[in-house]
Amino acid sequence: MTAVRCVDLCKTYRQGEEDIKALDHVSIDIDEGGFVCLSAPSGGGKTTLLNAIGGLDKPDSGEVYIASRRIDNLSKGELAELRLRQIGFVFQAFNLIPVLTARENIEFVMQVQGVPSGERQAKALEILEEVGLAGLEDRRPADMSGGQQQRVAVARAIVSRPALVLADEPTANLDSKTADGLMELFRELNDHHNTTFIIATHDKRVMSYAKRLVRMLDGRIVDDVLQDAA
């Protein structure tokens, strides 16, 4: 079944006097359980495509479907609900809430989802163990390394078992060993829970983990290949 479908997406940004085509008639289908890497040089359109798929940004034209539901025409509130229930995000800069501890950062999403307190706490501890952060649950982001913060961000993204995880340069701020650890974690989640992963990156090592590699240039898909993952 198709997890994500993009049909003829266009998005143009204005930069000074110049119009930049971030997405230029992009169409792509991604199946459930897919592990897709979007690769492109800076400004190639991968983050814009990821944002459009995640409902963070609206395309100028074209259609986006998540689990067969069209989302590009949804209201702000409906998009927020979609992100809350169905999509997990992992960002380059971790983007944890600085005043909350690791456990509270993970619990926060569940609190918004209305998960009862006891269940929330148990799930948060469980997922922290799963990402290898058992014992660090009461640390705030400032007291953790980049790799640990990114693991918390991943835990936050997957704690509610979303069908789709969107990751934008998730390893950009990590050393190679931590980056490998993170990608292995992604693959494990993909294999065990059939979670669909779409990862925007220009890191070749990250690409080597992908089952499908989509290359973009100047807002267009220029190559789309299946590959044997690492």
Add this chain to the structure above:
Amino acid sequence: MNLVFRLAWRNLWRQPRRTWLTTGAMMFSNMLLVFMISLQFGMYSLMIDNTLQAFTGHLQIQAPGYIDDKKMRQTVADIVPLAESLRAELTAQHVAARATGFALVSSEERSYGIAVFGVEPEFEDDVSTLPGLIAEGRFLRDNEAAEIVIGAALARNLRVALGDELVLLGSGRDGSFAAGVVKLVGIFDSGIADFDRSVTEIPLGFFQDMFYMNGSGHHVVINAGGIDGVAALQSRVGSLLPAGQELAVHDWDALQPGLQQAIKADMSSAFFMYGILVILVAFSVLNTQLMSVLERTHEFGIVLSLGLTPGRLGRLVLLETAIMGMLGLLLGALLGGLLTYWFSINGFAYPGMEELAAKFNLPARFFPQVSPLTLLIGPGVVFIFTILAALYPALRLQRLQPVEAMRAV
């Protein structure tokens, strides 16, 4: 503790100095409001009690229409038995009968127009502070005696001393010529020149004879002890009046409309100043919350991308403000309450206050009146305006787009 509450609380203390400054502004204004409002209410209560207990009383029984047109003929029949029967019923209050007339008072050298009150010597000090203001001589004793007490200013004007005789000339109840010779037995000094110049008292029995009152009078004065419960007492007194006799029971507000107006005027100007104070605090909160929202734009982008709606985000900002406002309210009300409580025991005075106080027949020290109302009304209004001030930053968040917000530094 709820996670959203925890988040709001910790967000507040990211910039502790700024939060304390804003909370401090709220706390200080709340303290000030508690003290000023308590002092104001204490003053009003004192003004009312002093004015009413000085002479007017909290309730008066009069002939209908007398309050608007004080004619000698508008009388309450058999006023002394009526006062006695009310005295028997109203054991917790004080009751005395009075009659009022106007006369020309003459000494050997001079004459002046004055108000003459016929009072029951035995009961007058229960409803009036005037007997206690006698500076020379004594108050009236015998209900039938041809005696008079006058104010110090009138005594000076008439150039009379204790023991001198004064001649009273006026019109009786039936319009006939009324005259009497009375002996000056006491001179009072209320400190209010107008009062001391124009008011005199003679025994009610003598008044009734001189002015041909035929047992009637003009007012039954009731001192309730305080203004609380006057409305209930008014209806009770109404039910105790003799059947078949048309009489009116007026409360202090009807008897002294100027008093209420003076209080309202004073209240309006004071509340205008309080309003300015509250608005200044609200702008301080607006500034703090706007800055706080602007510097967290990136973070708000994150939580929006995680699925928080702009509405919930706005509520988070309002919750932060509410916590800060509640902190200001509690600390301000507590410190203001303690400060006011101290002054309510020891009194409060400032230079030049004595003159002002004397003008309103008040003591030279004021005692603030602490009550739940005075403790909470000012801080409550500050709290409401604090929340209103945070509405703008909260509403700004409704326009926030996750991607644009996350691009903010």
